[in-house]
Amino acid sequence: MSEEAKAKILEYMKTQKKTKLYFNDLCKAVPELKMREAKKVLNELVEEGKVKYWSSGSTTLYMLPGEDDVAAEEEKMK
Amino acid sequence: MALKHATPMLDELEKGPWPSFVTDIKRMAARKPMCEDLLGLLEMSYEHKEGHWKHGGIVGVFGYGGGVIGRYCDRPDLFPNVAHFHTMRVNQPASKFYSTEALRKLCDIWEEHGSGLTNMHGSTGDCILLGTTTDQLEPIFYRLTHELGMDLGGSGSNMRTPEGCVGRARCEWSCLDTQDxxxxxxxxxxxxxxxxxxxxxxxxxxxxxxxxxxxxxxxxxxxxxxxxxDKIRIDQEAVRAYVGGELVPNGGSHGFEKRKLDIQKEVIDLCPTRCMEWDGKNLKIWDEDCTRCMHCINVMPRALRPGTDVGAxxxxxxxxxxxxxxxxxxxxxxxxxxxxxxxxxxxxxxxxxxxxxxxxxxxxxxxxxxxxxxxxxxxxxxxxxxxxxxxxxxxxxxxxxxxxxxxxxxxxxxxxxxxxxxxx
The missing domain is CATH 3.30.413.10 (Sulfite Reductase Hemoprotein, domain 1)
Known part of the structure; x- marks a missing residue:
C-alpha cells in the first residue's frame, strides 16, 4: 500500500507544472488515504531522498530533487 | 576598528538614546567577517531601498522538516561571507528558565559555528540564532542536543514551538501549571x-x-x-487596608508611595460587568457576573485572589x-x-x-x-x-x-x- 502510494505521489509530482507543491496538493494524488496517512508516506519519501522539503520559513512545500534545488543552488555559489 | 564596508546610513542608527543593533553587529564584526559583510549588505539594501536576501530553501537537519530557515544573499560576489546566512530556531525551555551556564554554552556554540548574533527571543519564543552556513547545521544540531539537551523549534507548516508564561513557578495568580x-x-x-x-x-x-x-x-x-x-477569594481586612492607605495599590506597579485607594473610582466603576459593590466596610462580588478581567485582582493583589477550582x-x-x-x-x-x-x-x-x-x-x-x-x-x-x-x-x-x-x-x-x- 505504502509503495503504491509513493509511486502515485512521485508520478503526480512529475506531471505538475509547478516545481514546488503544497501538502494539500500532493494529497490529491492519493485521495484514498487520510491526510495523516498521506503525511507518513511523504515522510518516507523524504527519508529515502526521493522528495525534498522546501520552506520559505513560514510555509513548507515539497519538491523533487532536481535543478530548482537548494543543493544545486549552493553548488553554484562555490 | 575599521570596517570593510562604509556604512554611513547605518551609522545614523547608532545615534540617540536607544541601544542600537548596528552597534551590536559592529562589535561582533571585530571577530566575525560574516558580520562585516552583513553590515555591508544592509547598507546596500538601504541605498537601493530593496532587500538583497533570497529567502527559502533548506528546512532543517537530517530527519527534520523545520527549525532552520534558509537565507541566501543575492550578491555573493560582493558579500561572500553572507552567501548563506541561515537562521536556526532553538526550542526554548518552558517559560524560558535557563541557567547562566546553559546560556553561555549556547552562545559559545553559536560563536564557534555561526555569526554569533542572536535574537533572544523571537516572537515565537524560540532562541533565534542568526546566520550560519549549510555545512555547520549538523554540527550545531549535534552539539545542541548532546551538550545542552536542547532541540530545534518549529518553522514552516509545522506546529510551532509552544510557549507559556512563567506560570506557577513565580506567579501567585497562575491557575495552570503552564510549564507542564x-x-x-x-x-x-x-x-x-x-x-x-x-x-x-x-x-x-x-x-x-x-x-x-x-x-x-x-x-x-x-x-x-x-x-x-468558583469565587474570587476575598480578604476583607486587606481590602480595608488598601482603602485606608496601609497597602500600596497595584503591587507597586504605578509607584511605591502609600496612598488611600479610591476603591469606587479605581475598582468598582471600572469593573466591566459592574459585578462589585463596596459599602464602606465590605467588598461584595457577584461572581456569576464576573468575566475574569483580573482588574480588581491586579489593583488589590493582597486582598483578592483567583478561586481555587482552577482550569483553563x-x-x-x-x-x-x-x-x-x-x-x-x-x-x-x-x-x-x-x-x-x-x-x-x-x-x-x-x-x-x-x-x-x-x-x-x-x-x-x-x-x-x-x-x-x-x-x-x-x-x-x-x-x-x-x-x-x-x-x-x-x-x-x-x-x-x-x-x-x-x-x-x-x-x-x-x-x-x-x-x-x-x-x-
Missing amino acids: IIYDITIKYQDELHRPMFPYKFKFKASGCPNDCVAAIARADCSIIGTWR TILCGAKAPILEGAQLSSVIIPFMKMEPPYEEFHEFVEKMWDWWMENGKNRERLGELIQRLGLREFLKAVEVQPDPRMINTPRFNPYIFYDPADVPGGWERDAKAYRERHHA
Missing part, C-alpha cells in the same frame, strides 16, 4: 513539531491566568488561558494581520480542568487538526478557516455544543445554530441570494 502543559504539548506532538503536515503554521500558547502575559489570545491558533470557576479556557483562531487582518481567539471550551495526562485536551486538539487539514486551503490559518466555513461547522467537527460564553453579547449575536437536518421538516434557503441582499 507546554512540555506535554512539545513531547506529545514531536512529529507535528518537526515534520510539516498542516496547511500553514499552528501555534499553541498557554497563559496561567486571564492577564495573559504571553498574549495567547492575540497570537495563538489555540490559546490555553487559566481561569477559575480554550480559545481558537488568533492570528497576526497577514491575509485577512488580525484576529483574536474565540472561546471554544469555556472551562477544562487541564490536569495531567491532558487526555481531554489531546482529543480536542486532534479533532481540530483533522478538520483543519481536511478543509483548510494552502496558507489558511485555523481562524481564517473558521471564518470562512463558520463557527457552527467548527463546533460540529470538534463535537462541542454552542454556548453563550463563546460570544460577546448573547442577546444580540445569535449563537444557537439550527441545522435543517435537526428540525422536523427542515428548510431550504438560497445563501447566494441572501448574500446579494446582505453583503458580508
Whole structure:
C-alpha cells in the first residue's frame, strides 16, 4: 500500500507544472488515504531522498530533487 | 576598528538614546567577517531601498522538516561571507528558565559555528540564532542536543514551538501549571513539531491566568488561558487596608508611595460587568457576573485572589494581520480542568487538526478557516455544543445554530441570494 502510494505521489509530482507543491496538493494524488496517512508516506519519501522539503520559513512545500534545488543552488555559489 | 564596508546610513542608527543593533553587529564584526559583510549588505539594501536576501530553501537537519530557515544573499560576489546566512530556531525551555551556564554554552556554540548574533527571543519564543552556513547545521544540531539537551523549534507548516508564561513557578495568580502543559504539548506532538503536515503554521500558547502575559489570545491558533470557576477569594481586612492607605495599590506597579485607594473610582466603576459593590466596610462580588478581567485582582493583589477550582479556557483562531487582518481567539471550551495526562485536551486538539487539514486551503490559518466555513461547522467537527460564553453579547449575536437536518421538516434557503441582499 505504502509503495503504491509513493509511486502515485512521485508520478503526480512529475506531471505538475509547478516545481514546488503544497501538502494539500500532493494529497490529491492519493485521495484514498487520510491526510495523516498521506503525511507518513511523504515522510518516507523524504527519508529515502526521493522528495525534498522546501520552506520559505513560514510555509513548507515539497519538491523533487532536481535543478530548482537548494543543493544545486549552493553548488553554484562555490 | 575599521570596517570593510562604509556604512554611513547605518551609522545614523547608532545615534540617540536607544541601544542600537548596528552597534551590536559592529562589535561582533571585530571577530566575525560574516558580520562585516552583513553590515555591508544592509547598507546596500538601504541605498537601493530593496532587500538583497533570497529567502527559502533548506528546512532543517537530517530527519527534520523545520527549525532552520534558509537565507541566501543575492550578491555573493560582493558579500561572500553572507552567501548563506541561515537562521536556526532553538526550542526554548518552558517559560524560558535557563541557567547562566546553559546560556553561555549556547552562545559559545553559536560563536564557534555561526555569526554569533542572536535574537533572544523571537516572537515565537524560540532562541533565534542568526546566520550560519549549510555545512555547520549538523554540527550545531549535534552539539545542541548532546551538550545542552536542547532541540530545534518549529518553522514552516509545522506546529510551532509552544510557549507559556512563567506560570506557577513565580506567579501567585497562575491557575495552570503552564510549564507542564507546554512540555506535554512539545513531547506529545514531536512529529507535528518537526515534520510539516498542516496547511500553514499552528501555534499553541498557554497563559496561567486571564492577564495573559504571553498574549495567547492575540497570537495563538489555540490559546490555553487559566481561569477559575468558583469565587474570587476575598480578604476583607486587606481590602480595608488598601482603602485606608496601609497597602500600596497595584503591587507597586504605578509607584511605591502609600496612598488611600479610591476603591469606587479605581475598582468598582471600572469593573466591566459592574459585578462589585463596596459599602464602606465590605467588598461584595457577584461572581456569576464576573468575566475574569483580573482588574480588581491586579489593583488589590493582597486582598483578592483567583478561586481555587482552577482550569483553563480554550480559545481558537488568533492570528497576526497577514491575509485577512488580525484576529483574536474565540472561546471554544469555556472551562477544562487541564490536569495531567491532558487526555481531554489531546482529543480536542486532534479533532481540530483533522478538520483543519481536511478543509483548510494552502496558507489558511485555523481562524481564517473558521471564518470562512463558520463557527457552527467548527463546533460540529470538534463535537462541542454552542454556548453563550463563546460570544460577546448573547442577546444580540445569535449563537444557537439550527441545522435543517435537526428540525422536523427542515428548510431550504438560497445563501447566494441572501448574500446579494446582505453583503458580508
